[in-house]
Amino acid sequence: MQLEKKRLLIKDVIALVALLVLDQVTKYLSVLHLKNQDAIVLIPGWLELHYLENQGAAFGMLQNQKIFFVIIASLILALIVYVLYKIPYSKRYTMLHVLLTLIAAGAIGNMIDRIRQDYVVDFIYFVIINFPIFNVADIYVSVATTLLVIVILFHYKEEDFYFLSFSANKIREAK
Secondary structure (H helix, E strand, O other), X not given: OOHHHHHHHHHHHHHHHHHHHHHHHHHHXXXXXXXXXXXXXXXXXXXXXXXXXXXXXXXXXXXOOHHHHHHHHHHHHHHHHHHHHHOOOOHHHHHHHHHHHHHHHHHHHHHHHHHHHOOEEEEEEEHHHOOOOEOHXXXXXXXXXXXXXXXHHHOOOHHHHHHHOOOHHHHHHHO
16 A cells, blocks of 8 residues: 555544544533533524433434444444545545545444443534434534535546446456
């Protein structure tokens, strides 16, 4: 593996750790300051901080399915590690590195909660649209996944993903 690619993967790991720390610190602070307390109003009628122990997925779906969530998150993480390892060293793929790192950080952040305490700590609530309470890891996953779909549809071309092919012939044809 070339030195530049190794450095890029190290930067991915450092970013992942920093994002995880931010997620876990915000969850810790929400437990410390919000658990068994009234909501904290940040912007009246718009944004509040509420403490919630979520045993489900988005919008509270699939309650008490810890093993299912851990398996799905592990599969997603394995796929992300594989793709990050296979991506050629090129500035063209910088956005892909960033987005996959964000998704991995969100998946790991929520998986840490599920493994440690059987629930995910949520605390951000948009009152104005009555959106379900969420956390920083959820922001990583939802924003990065949305942007990933957009960049795959409008920025990258099919041949930009030749590196994911298992067929040596397809790889040669793409080059």
